[in-house]
Amino acid sequence: MKQVVASREAPAAIGPYSPALRAGGLLFVSGQIPLDPATGRLAGGDIAAQAHRALDNLGALLAAAGLTFADVVRTTIFLADLADFSAVNAVYGTYFAEPFPARATVEVSGLPMDARIEIDAIAAFG
Numbered sequence: 001m002k003q004v005v006a007s008r009e010a011p012a013a014i015g016p017y018s019p020a021l022r023a024g025g026l027l028f029v030s031g032q033i034p035l036d037p038a039t040g041r042l043a044g045g046d047i048a049a050q051a052h053r054a055l056d057n058l059g060a061l062l063a064a065a066g067l068t069f070a071d072v073v074r075t076t077i078f079l080a081d082l083a084d085f086s087a088v089n090a091v092y093g094t095y096f097a098e099p100f101p102a103r104a105t106v107e108v109s110g111l112p113m114d115a116r117i118e119i120d121a122i123a124a125f126g
Contacts, residue, residue, distance in 0.1 A: 009060035011035040014112065020061040027065050027123040031078065032057040033115035047084040047116055051091040054119045059095070062123060071123040072101045078118040082107040088117060 005020035005027065006012070013019050013030065020029045034043040034053035037060075043053035062068055077088060085105060101121070111118050 005061060005065045007060040007064035009037060009063070010057040011037045011040070020065060022065060022125075025125045027062070027067060027071075027121075027125065029058055029061050029121040029123065031076075031112075031118040031120040032061070033112055033118045035113065035115075042113055042115055047087050048091050050115070050117050051088045051119075054115075054117050055091065055095050058119055058121055062121075065123070065125075067123050067125065069095050070097065071125070072096065072121050073124050074102045074122040075104075076120050077103065077105040078108045078111060079105065080108065080111055080114075080116045084116065 003022040004018045005022055007019070010019055010032070017030055020027055032054045034050035035041070035057065036043050036053065037057065043050055059069060062071065077092070079085065079088065
C-alpha cells in the first residue's frame with residue numbers, strides 16, 4: 001500500500017510525482033530544491049541559504065509523515081557545482097546527528113528551475 005505525503009510547509013510537486021510517498025515501513029522523499037513554499041520562488045542567497053531551504057522543505061515532509069531527520073537512512077545531494085560541497089556539508093551537519101544517514105553527493109549539469117542544490121531522502125518508520 002502506498003500513501004502520498006505532502007505539507008503546506010514544503011513546495012507542491014512541480015510535475016507528475018508525489019512530494020513524498022510512504023510504502024510499507026519507508027518514506028521516499030522526492031528531491032527538494034530551495035523553493036520557498038510561500039512564494040513559489042527559489043530562495044535567494046548563497047549556497048548555504050539554499051541548502052537550508054532545501055533541508056527545511058525536506059524536514060517539513062518528514063514531519064508531515066510523523067518522522068524527523070533522525071529517521072533518515074539515505075540521502076542524495078545533487079549540486080550544480082561540486083565546489084559548493086564544503087559549504088553544503090557544513091549546513092547538512094546541522095540537520096543530522098550520528099549515526100548519519102548513508103549519502104551520495106554528485107555534481108549535475110542542471111537542476112529544476114536552475115537551482116544550485118537538490119536533496120532527496122529515504123526515511124524509515126519504527
